[in-house]
Amino acid sequence: MSQQRSSKVRLAVALVLVAIVVVAAGVVLLFVTQRPAEKIKIEWWDQWGEARLKWAEEMKAAYERAHPDVEIVIVEFASDEEFKTKFESAIAAGQPPAVFRTLGGGILKSYVDGGHVEDLTSLLNEEWAVNQIPRTMLRQSTWGGRHYAVPFDLWVGHFYINRELFERAGVPIPPITTTWTWDEFKDAIRKFKEAGIIPIAVGGKDKWELSFYYMYIVDRLAGSEAFRRTINRAPGYSFTDEHWVKAGYLFKEIVDMGAFQEGFIGASYDEAQSLFFTGKAAMWLQGPWILGDLYATFPDFPIDIINFPTVPGGKGDPTMLLGAVQHHYAIAKNIPDNVKRVAYDFLRFICREENVIRYAELSASPLAQNVKVPTENYSPVLVKVIDSASRARWLQMAYDEYSPPKFAQVHLDSLAGVAAGTTTPEQMAEAQEKTAQELAEQGILPLEQV
Amino acid sequence: MREKNSLVVSKFFTLKGLRELLDSQAGFLMALPALVFAVLFVFYPLAQMFYLSLFRWNFVSPNMVFVGLDNFTRMFLNDQVYLRSLLNVILLAGQSSAIQIPIGVALATIILRYRRVGGLFWAIIFLPYVVSSVAVSLIWTWMYNPYFGSVNVFLRAVGLGFLARPWLGDINTALIAIFGTVNWIYIGLTTTMTIATLRSIPPSIFESARIDGLSGFQEFRKITLPLLKELIVVLVIIDIAGAFKFFDLIWVMTQGGPSDSTHVTTTWLYRAAFRASEPGYGSAIGVTVFIFSFVIVQLLIKFTRSRLTR
Structure with a gap:
């Protein structure tokens, strides 16, 4: 009997102790959580x-x-x-x-x-x-x-170039205030290759770098409104329209010429950066964010910027910049x-x-x-970048930023397929159109009335 | 009847009853904290994944659209990359078993035979396994780089220059290059497990074999290999299960590229859920991964249990 009572007492004491601990913890918590609320x-x-x-x-x-x-x-x-x-x-x-x-x-x-x-x-x-x-x-x-x-x-996209490599390969540098043609661009690529220089560095693994080329070509071909109208489902616009396919083929043309470094489809941004910074590649299509790192590591780098070339039969405004x-x-x-x-x-x-x-x-x-x-x-x-941006009559926002994420992924993945040769430009155009239609059915597109 | 009732009531309202209750349920109560965490962080998310897999949603929209099994039909009928990723998982599991296990067993026997240098050698081949896999992936990405990487330099130096190529930048070799890195990491683990198993075999068996005049090769084939059978079965199943949860190395080295040739189910899931903002579709992929791995784990348990009780 007494044993039972004493154990009862012990249990009661234990319960009281537990209650005290819980209450104390609550008070501390209250105190802790209330203090920051002062500010x-x-x-x-x-x-x-x-x-x-x-x-x-x-x-x-x-x-x-x-x-x-x-x-x-x-x-x-x-x-x-x-x-x-x-x-x-x-x-x-x-x-x-x-x-x-x-x-x-x-x-x-x-x-x-x-x-x-x-x-x-x-x-x-x-x-x-x-x-x-x-x-x-x-x-x-x-x-x-x-x-x-x-x-x-x-941000605006330009070809960042290594002036020294241009001189070594005998490629004239088209001043930033002028345009240059697709043929001149291809000539430059050939000359760089003959001189044993990688014409263009690109980090194809991250895909958005590849997208820069496609977007520039589309704008040069079909004008600035092409993308905005097509993605927002303006009547009469489709991703299967001729210029979307043609842009894929123009991109493929420079891929097949070997304009990019070996294995570029698997290369990261860092790998492309190394090629350009160490003077192995002559051009890199990028935004001004590269300058901070460049000046930090190579303060005397012979850096300059040039425009993206125009394309044959293009209706687009050549001052347009990606940005x-x-x-x-x-x-x-x-x-x-x-x-x-x-x-x-x-x-x-x-x-x-x-x-x-x-x-x-x-x-x-x-x-x-x-x-x-x-x-x-x-x-x-x-300063050159800023001047060039102020002359631009149109800034083309990157597709993968403007679009809903689903479309962005289809665009990037299928373009990477074109770069690897596993997807045809026609298939890419169809994939983009199909996704845009699906998103329109789901009410996600259009993003704005055009 | 009334007594019984009062007993039940008293269980909750008297201290004695409470103590009895605590005593009788002690096991359950002690497991309770762990159980709470398991429910919160394992079972609830799992249920949520099954639930989400039936919807189309974009993470932030207030409208979740119920689509039934659409996500699953899309996956198996219209998603080439998903099917490719399944194939890659099978290839990964297959090559891991076919390459890591024989080499691991061979290395283990060598290490045990030449104990003096074996220990150092063992430590070196085990090292990659304890290094962070992201660090390993970054190192190998640079090693495979066609301009700066050491892999091509090595191949040219030993007269295999025709094999030099941009390993990760070629859809035909990217997966092979990844397998190379995977094996480099995990052979150390296979070796270690084999050594542990071999050490647990009484040396008297080998001694009597030698007295009976068995050659080294015969000894390996007739004694070592049969004794390693269970370990090999376990290793194969671990390789299969591991392939289904493999993620970090591939995501860092190729992000599933080039041209989606190196996706495994987990990287494709991540890309669907977090890049394309389709958590419903990502969850559906997760559900299939869960079902496949569940079946495999069941097989693993069944296999090892039947072996142990035999």
């Missing part, structure tokens, strides 16, 4: 990279100094893919970042359609924004007349009101002229805003 937290997501991260840290410090009740939390991602996955998980969890970077285009559209992105039309119609942000730069983030993101900078707004910032829709107010204010803050100039200085990229940057802050090649 308003603004999560700021981007795939920063070193130079832009420095800018972000300066912005954070300056803003927090002026607003002691706000904490800016900079979150860094290593790749687009990681960003996309985490962002989609955060949305699913109902805890989206307040301010986030976007490329605009098909992916942003899918977030907008899902009701996850704040409508920034009112912000972008404020007086400063109307003066500072050209309306053409809003094209990638505007649907149904509503704006969803603030554009910051641009787009590269970084926009947007605000998530489903966040608390007080956080949202601060997010708006923070966007206005980073768009102040001095902050945008600082952005340009650090990131060394052409701006998508009407802010004059003193040219001594840019390298000579970058």
Whole structure:
């Protein structure tokens, strides 16, 4: 009996102890979770990279100094893919970042359609924004007349060339203000091959580098509106139209000539970069982001830029450049009101002229805003890039960024097939048309009325 | 009747009852924390995958469209790359068994025979297995590079220059190149497992064989090999199961390219779900992978159990 009682007592004591521990843990948790709530937290997501991260840290410090009740939390991602996955998980969890970077285009559209992105039309119609942000730069983030993101900078695609190799092979360098023809382009390829130089380096494994060629050829052939009309299912436009197939064959023509390095279909961006940086390849079709790494490793590199050639019978505007707004910032829709107010204010803050100039200085990229940057802050090649971009009458956004992800993958995969010789340009055209039709049936296309 | 009722009630409301309950269910209670995690992180996602495989969705849209078994018919009837990826899984499993096991067994016998240098040799061939597979993949990507890589340099140096080629940039050789790296990594593991098995065999068996006058080759064929039979069966099944979950090396080295020639089911799943934003289709691929591996695991369990009880 007494034994039973004592064990009963022990059990009771144990239960009381457990209760105390649970309550104590609860109190601690409450304490821990409540403390950060004193400050308003603004999560700021981007795939920063070193130079832009420095800018972000300066912005954070300056803003927090002026607003002691706000904490800016900079979150860094290593790749687009990681960003996309985490962002989609955060949305699913109902805890989206307040301010986030976007490329605009098909992916942003899918977030907008899902009701996850704040409508920034009112912000972008404020007086400063109307003066500072050209309306053409809003094209990638505007649907149904509503704006969803603030554009910051641009990328444009050029052939980056090694002047020394051009001289060695006796290939004249077509100045950036002029055009050159497909035949001259093919001549150059032949001369480089005779001189034992790889004409063009390309990282075919990542596929988007291959897509640059196809997109340029299509625009040179059929004009700037061809893609936008066709993907948005304008009546009378189809991916099986002649110029889509012809573009595939022109691309195949230079592949078959051996314009690219051996095994380019399996080569990564890094491998292509090595070939170009170490002077093994004469040309590399890229954006200005390569310059940072180039100057860091080879400060005396004989770098220059030239245009993509015109094509025979092409109707496209030869000043057109491949390019787009590269970084926009947007605000998530489903966040608390007080956080949202601060997010708006923070966007206005980073768009102040001095902050945008600082952005340009650090990131060394052409701006998508009407802010004059003193040219001594840019390298000579970058000044050339910016001038060329300002002359362009049309910037063609990359297909894989503009399109819904499904279409983007079909485009990239089938083009890689053309490069490998396993897919014909006709099959590629059909695959793209079939996917576009499916997406139209599912209501994903069109992205905009054209 | 009333007594019985009160007993049940008392179980929950008296301390004694509670203690009895705790005692009788101790095993279950101790397993509970692990069970909670298993349900949360294994069974729930698995159920979710089966559920998602019946939908068309893009991760962020509020509308999930129920499509029934459309994802599965598309996979088996219209998706050439999926079928190719299945073939590649079979090739991967087949070549792993056919190459790694004989070489592993041979190396193990050699290492055990020449114990003095064998230990060092063993450590060296086991090393690739303990290095991060992403690092290994990056190293081999550069080794296969036609301009900077050492593989072609080596081939030319030994007079096999006609074999030099852009290994990963050719649809006919990319898969072979990947298999080369896979074998380089896993032969060390096969060797190690064989050594462990051989060491557990009483040396007296080999001694008596030698007394009976068996030659080295006879000894291997009549004694070593039969004793390794069970290990070999297990290794084959591990190779098959491993092929179904193989991902990182291929994703880093080729991303399934060039021209989709090196996709395995997992890389194709990843590409469908996360690149093309079709989690429904990706889940459907996952379901097929789950079913195939489930069947194989069942076979594995059945096979080893029948062997053990015999």
